[in-house]
Amino acid sequence: MKPLYKKLSLVLVVAMMLTIFQHHPNVAHAQANVKLAAESAILVDAETGKVLLAKNADEALPPASMTKMMTEYLVLEAIASGKISWDTPTQISDYAYKISANNAFSGIGLVQDKDYVVEDLYNAMAINSDNATTIALAELVAGSEGEFVKMMNDKGKEMGLPDFKFVNATGLENTSLGKDYPEGTEPDGTNLLSARSAALLAFHLIKDFPHALDISSIPQTTFDDKTIDNWNWMLPHNSVNFKQYYYEGIDGLKTGYTDLAGYCFTGTAKRNGKRLISVVMKTKSEDARFKETMKLMDYGFANFEEKTLFPADYQLKGKSTLNVSKGKSKTVDVALSDAFKIPIKKGEDEKYSISYQFDKKKLDKEGNIVAPVKKGEKVGTAELVYDGKDLGYITEKGKHQVDLVATKSVEKNNWFMLTLGAIGDFFVNIFSSIVDMVKGWF
Known part of the structure; x- marks a missing residue:
């Protein structure tokens, strides 16, 4: 009889706990929909x-x-x-x-x-x-x-x-x-x-x-x-x-x-x-x-x-660098200026991603940022993307966006190096034109 008694006792305890959780007004229910x-x-x-x-x-x-x-x-x-x-x-x-x-x-x-x-x-x-x-x-x-x-x-x-x-x-x-x-x-x-x-x-x-x-x-x-x-x-x-x-x-x-x-x-x-x-x-x-x-x-x-989805200094794979024009370095790393830290539904971390939007005013026609570039300089905006229905914020400032900044400074090349680069570009363009013309003959 003892095993049966133990089973009955366990059932009674579980039933009592369920009753408490269902009826006590301060017990938090993890429900997806709240009927109001x-x-x-x-x-x-x-x-x-x-x-x-x-x-x-x-x-x-x-x-x-x-x-x-x-x-x-x-x-x-x-x-x-x-x-x-x-x-x-x-x-x-x-x-x-x-x-x-x-x-x-x-x-x-x-x-x-x-x-x-x-x-x-x-x-x-x-x-x-x-x-x-x-x-x-x-x-x-x-x-x-x-x-x-x-x-x-x-x-x-x-x-x-x-x-x-x-x-x-x-x-x-x-x-x-x-x-x-x-x-x-x-x-x-x-x-x-x-x-x-x-x-x-x-x-x-x-x-x-x-x-x-x-x-x-x-x-x-x-x-x-x-x-x-x-x-x-x-x-x-x-x-x-x-x-x-x-x-x-x-x-x-x-x-x-x-x-x-x-x-x-x-x-x-x-x-x-x-x-x-x-x-x-x-x-x-x-x-x-x-x-x-x-x-x-x-x-x-x-x-x-509240969770930090992407920390400050986070770099998005495939978009962590920008090509630099007229600089002493050919590239510069870019990263988030601040963390994306917001309240999210538990277990929904994987529903969030980020996208980059670079500032077109700072880029040349080829999509390169023009030197000089200062460390911490804003080069664009990173936006948090949610795969679901986002209810937004009650404040205008509270948007899923942070600045995208350069992680180091890149100085502008001196005039001599810029001149050499320009001459090199000139001959490259001439050579490309000749090749295109020759291809046209055939």
């Missing part, structure tokens, strides 16, 4: 901007409070430039007070005739997604929300956001603001971002201002002696209701919800030195936006690894 309930989504490597997965990522949708990522950026930029500081005091305008007092906007209850410092207002905006403190900061930075919206749209263009439109600083619908909608925008206007744009905005925010993550990762804090919670349930909240959503490594970034936008979330997580950015838009519930984010994060951490 979000209308639009994207997953991006935060270091390189490489897109790892995308679904309707270029469809412009209302982002709700994910809009506040741009407000955060501009406030942090104003602090960095010295225009304001974390300790700068400001008071609450009638407009911001009205928003704060409206229960429909879940305000934290600001009061007037009191100084609030930037740090407290920012924390309330970034942690609790408060709308009134967002407006107060916009008015402090730009003088009015209308002027701040102009700054938002200008910064969006500067960042290269592909599909976007900002009409206010909060992400509320302008129709909800009544007569207080920002000057210069439409009374029925709404903010718009594609998932790709939201990811690029998050990319710039955490690249330029890493401190934003120190604040967005706070699960709970106090404001005016009141406890306020972070709407990001994937953080380590104390509430038992949120335990199922906790995700190791998550430290931001911004939730959003309106009737028009549905439930949205721009998340970012770091594990083993690798950071990912995910965006889900227009999910049907608070629960769904976090579970869809888990799917994306699990997929990214399980299936991708």
Whole structure:
């Protein structure tokens, strides 16, 4: 009976392990296709901007409070430039007070005739997604929300956001603001971002201002002696209701919800030195936006690894040298100036190759580079080629290209040697012409 007992025990253990791996939300599944309930989504490597997965990522949708990522950026930029500081005091305008007092906007209850410092207002905006403190900061930075919206749209263009439109600083619908909608925008206007744009905005925010993550990762804090919670349930909240959503490594970034936008979330997580950015838009519930984010994060951490495919100084066989014209050396070696180091799907190394494109402006009619040539001089471009569907990058700079450079210097020949070479070429050409002519007689 003992062998049978051991076999049954083994079967039970395997079955239990399979059950755990199938149902635990933080277990990473190495799946080729991720089925997402979000209308639009994207997953991006935060270091390189490489897109790892995308679904309707270029469809412009209302982002709700994910809009506040741009407000955060501009406030942090104003602090960095010295225009304001974390300790700068400001008071609450009638407009911001009205928003704060409206229960429909879940305000934290600001009061007037009191100084609030930037740090407290920012924390309330970034942690609790408060709308009134967002407006107060916009008015402090730009003088009015209308002027701040102009700054938002200008910064969006500067960042290269592909599909976007900002009409206010909060992400509320302008129709909800009544007569207080920002000057210069439409009374029925709404903010718009594609998932790709939201990811690029998050990319710039955490690249330029890493401190934003120190604040967005706070699960709970106090404001005016009141406890306020972070709407990001994937953080380590104390509430038992949120335990199922906790995700190791998550430290931001911004939730959003309106009737028009549905439930949205721009998340970012770091594990083993690798950071990912995910965006889900227009999910049907608070629960769904976090579970869809888990799917994306699990997929990214399980299936991708950063790898050096071709190191710096790599030389492609058959194209490792260029013939040199008018030089003391007849050839010069060429190699990659930098390594091709990107996140790739595990096991897909052999799907990548490189091709060379030499700079025609530096070559003569025979395809030779003309001396003098300096060591490290760019002579062309090396491009990474992928045998499959490449989703590209969210940044313009993030392309599969590096410079192709000369590995040593080649001096130009002196005038005497150049003259001898020219005379030799002259007689070679004469002799070739005579041979051709003689062949023509026969």
